[in-house]
Amino acid sequence: xxxxxxxxxxxxGGRLFCLDVMPAGPARGYVFHLPAFAEEMNKSRRMVxxxxxxxxxxxxxxxxxxxxxxxxxxxxxGDASLASWVTDAAWCRQQLxxxxxxxxxxxxRSGALLASQASQQAGGDALxxxxxxxxxxxxxTQFLRMRLATESLAGGGAADTKPLRAMLDAGESLEVxxxxxxxxxxxxxxxxxxxPAAGLPLCWLEISARxxxxxxxxxxxxxDALRAAGHDVQASAHNGPMFWQSLEISEVPAxxxxxxxxxxxxxxAEAVDGxxx
Amino acid sequence: xxxxxxTAAVLDxxxxxxxxxxxxxxxxxxxxxxxxxxxxxxVAVITSLEEHFGFEVSDDDIDGSTFQTFGSLVGFVSSxxx
Numbered sequence: 001x002x003x004x005x006x007x008x009x010x011x012x013g014g015r016l017f018c019l020d021v022m023p024a025g026p027a028r029g030y031v032f033h034l035p036a037f038a039e040e041m042n043k044s045r046r047m048v049x050x051x052x053x054x055x056x057x058x059x060x061x062x063x064x065x066x067x068x069x070x071x072x073x074x075x076x077x078g079d080a081s082l083a084s085w086v087t088d089a090a091w092c093r094q095q096l097x098x099x100x101x102x103x104x105x106x107x108x109r110s111g112a113l114l115a116s117q118a119s120q121q122a123g124g125d126a127l128x129x130x131x132x133x134x135x136x137x138x139x140x141t142q143f144l145r146m147r148l149a150t151e152s153l154a155g156g157g158a159a160d161t162k163p164l165r166a167m168l169d170a171g172e173s174l175e176v177x178x179x180x181x182x183x184x185x186x187x188x189x190x191x192x193x194x195x196p197a198a199g200l201p202l203c204w205l206e207i208s209a210r211x212x213x214x215x216x217x218x219x220x221x222x223x224d225a226l227r228a229a230g231h232d233v234q235a236s237a238h239n240g241p242m243f244w245q246s247l248e249i250s251e252v253p254a255x256x257x258x259x260x261x262x263x264x265x266x267x268x269a270e271a272v273d274g275x276x277x
Numbered sequence: 278x279x280x281x282x283x284t285a286a287v288l289d290x291x292x293x294x295x296x297x298x299x300x301x302x303x304x305x306x307x308x309x310x311x312x313x314x315x316x317x318x319x320v321a322v323i324t325s326l327e328e329h330f331g332f333e334v335s336d337d338d339i340d341g342s343t344f345q346t347f348g349s350l351v352g353f354v355s356s357x358x359x
Contacts, residue, residue: 137333141333148320160336161336162336209286209289217278217330218328218329218330218331218332219331242290
């Protein structure tokens with residue numbers, strides 16, 4: 001039986017809502033979730049919850065913490081920053097007495113950028129990445145485009161994000177899809193890159209619309225680059241809808257199964273089995 | 278990489294074209310002919326192409342002709358891939 005307990009954490013930046021999803025017996029390790037950005041986080045709550053339960057069933061203690069200014073945590077989204085989210089994540093890791101168990105950062109979409117920064121700042125044993133955003137700059141452009149999408153592109157007008165960037169550069173916050181994007185957050189996104197701590201093993205999982213799923217061409221290049229940089233990368237694609245952006249809340253069970261299998265196959269998990277047993 | 282096939286796959290994934298994706302030819306009209314392709318969907322297609330192929334579309338890259346036909350879109354993707 002998986003145990004699920006909500007609580008609040010008094011993190012340095014404010015109170016954070018945390019859901020502990022725990023195995024019945026002793027944990028084999030910890031998985032800390034770093035969510036997707038803004039509306040993508042809401043759309044993916046169901047999948048995150050499903051995967052957390054499955055991982056707990058496999059013996060992992062999963063933390064689902066709403067970053068400051070999101071979900072049920074304190075603060076306003078417009079005042080939050082990537083740096084404070086990473087600092088809070090690192091702080092959460094430091095609260096645990098049993099630091100001897102393996103620690104996995106689990107990042108979804110732009111949460112992968114946070115996961116890689118957290119691994120730089122607070123260590124850890126592996127990264128589990130779901131459809132990782134590997135360049136914050138492109139992600140920012142795409143986020144800003146959503147604001148333009150409601151304006152007509154008829155006549156072939158491009159999705160011109162330049163005026164929006166000019167507003168941000170001038171120090172103005174922008175509302176995009178109901179979220180206040182601060183100039184500081186925009187700058188952080190612009191500079192964020194997927195750079196995990198040296199030597200950290202990665203599980204790179206993504207969604208494919210194909211019946212015979214395969215990694216996106218762009219992801220293959222990225223995975224090759226990470227391997228060349230010395231990371232042990234397990235990468236695979238799984239058939240299903242893009243649940244973080246689909247209109248209806250959707251599920252991809254194959255991604256949940258693959259996550260459990262990927263963490264089970266990490267060599268660090270084997271080492272710990274001996275301790276737990 | 279079969280750019281034509283990959284581009285059709287992206288359109289299918291975003292617009293849910295089903296059987297229509299398989300019958301796309303260079304001359305198939307897109308904007309104005311595929312009802313699902315409204316301004317929101319154009320943005321989604323651009324974003325999906327970026328993530329799929331790993332290039333970045335800048336604001337000046339796209340004009341009215343890009344989404345005219347399937348052929349013009351494939352030509353655009355090819356040019357971005359250099």
